[in-house]
Amino acid sequence: MTAERVPLSRARVLGAAVAIADRDGIAALTMRRLAQDLGVEAMSLYHHVANKEALLDGVIEVVMAEIAEAVGEPVVEDWQAAMRARVLTARQVFLRHPWAARVLETRTSISPGVIAYYDGVLAIFRAGGFSYDLAHRALHALGSRALGFSQELFDLSDPAADAEAEAMVQELAEHFPHLAAMVAEIAHDDPDSALGWCDHQAEFEFGLDLILSGLERLRAEG
Amino acid sequence: MTAERVPLSRARVLGAAVAIADRDGIAALTMRRLAQDLGVEAMSLYHHVANKEALLDGVIEVVMAEIAEAVGEPVVEDWQAAMRARVLTARQVFLRHPWAARVLETRTSISPGVIAYYDGVLAIFRAGGFSYDLAHRALHALGSRALGFSQELFDLSDPAADAEAEAMVQELAEHFPHLAAMVAEIAHDDPDSALGWCDHQAEFEFGLDLILSGLERLRAEG
DNA sequence: CCATCAGGCTTACGTCGTAAGGCTAATCTT
DNA sequence: AAGATTAGCCTTACGACGTAAGCCTGATGG
Secondary structure, three states, X not given: OOOXXXXXXXXXXXXXXHHHHHHHOHHHOOHHHHHHXXXXXXXXXXXXXXXXXXXXXXXXXXXXXXXXXXXXXXXXXXXXXXXXXXXXXXXXHHHHOOOHHHHHHHOOOOXXXXXXXXXXXXXXXXXXXXXXXXXXXXXXXXHHHHHOOOOOOOOOOOHHHHHHHHHHHHHHHHHOHXXXXXXXXXXXXXXXXXXXXXXXXXXXXHHHHHHHHHHHHHHHHO | OOXXXXXXXXXXXXXXXXXXXXXXXXXXXXXXXHHHHOOOOHHHHHHOOOOHHHHHHHHHHHHHHHHHHHHOOOOOOOHHHHHHHXXXXXXXXXXXXXXXXXXXXXXXXXXXXXXXXXXXXXXXXXXXXXXXXXXXXXXXXXXXHHHOOOOOOOOOOOHHHHHHHHHHHHHHHHHOHHHHHHHHHHHHHOOOOOOOOOOHHHHHHHHHHHHHHHHHHHHHHO
């Protein structure tokens, strides 16, 4: 009695793709590896996704669906609290799929899931009394932060960089005095924060609240 | 009299790489193509860059050097105006190299050029009276915006998407009422802005000023 | 004057996405 | 019921990519 052959389907393909990226990183997501995980040959995947780009599009849709489920319907009172909650909820999903932000940024066509998410954001702004014009600018001001992530261009708390950073501190201090002083002071203030010398979640929320309160001021001024 | 054979050098390699990315996009930048443009075989490049990742690191250093030259020394009075100028100057460089932001985001190691740039940003904050702690949070709040770019997750003014967007307006209105209404109103207000229905430069500056003025408020409060 | 070696070149490998087309079993048509 | 269609798998093969290994040549330096 052999295991019943579950037929392939778009949903199974996308699900397996997400699983690979979660477990082994986005670089491990190749057509051959994906096929292998599904007990199938690579070319069989093309009956369910047009090509690799379409696969990545689909994977993003899976993530966006996860977000949509998590955030639910937009709340229509206290826009600032509603936005904050929506964004931080979406962020949880991106923290579960660390590769997803980068993939999302490489999509060339507009994803329905992302559009739907932003429509919900707009609903909150409008219910909070924003003009379309201000809401529009608010969307741009938030950028990817509206979805719960922001690009970190360099991560001083990256453990991989620690050793080399340690050795670099001397010349760092010479060439980059302000940065060196800041790192020294902040590291001293917070010697063993749970998330390293700088807590990304706290920093993210700081930036988010800074923008939200700025927007509230503009809204109130009319 | 044959054309004098200019010997290869790291600088020539990186320069040619930037030229290819500028002209034909970052996807066209392959080792073979780069070698071809330099009148050389692909493997010869490896005498001047360790591998392709190192090539991309180097290319970013070229861009950051361009920025360093453009922004000059940090100005130490009127921090807000100084930051604004520094960021918008850096932005000009990224607008000349549209591929550079994406490449920068994929660097795994911290680039000295980027560090130097941020050190200048910190100098401005400090001269403006920021504590290290607030300056640190300010850096995170700005994120890549400090360098002059922000991730646009979908670009409604993308000409490539225009046709499909046009056809999509009907169902857009059904499923995404707020977004549809916003697009309709804003497009109507500004029927032929030079840069399409939404001017990225204006949106960028809006977001930047929103953050900068929020930071100024926090700084003034102490 | 000869040894070293920097800086080119040639060849070749393994991995990737995917084009072309074959086989089989389920489904649909008449 | 029987024949035609097709969905959904597989096999084979191609061209592009990054790059390992090693050859060749002309300048340099003891």
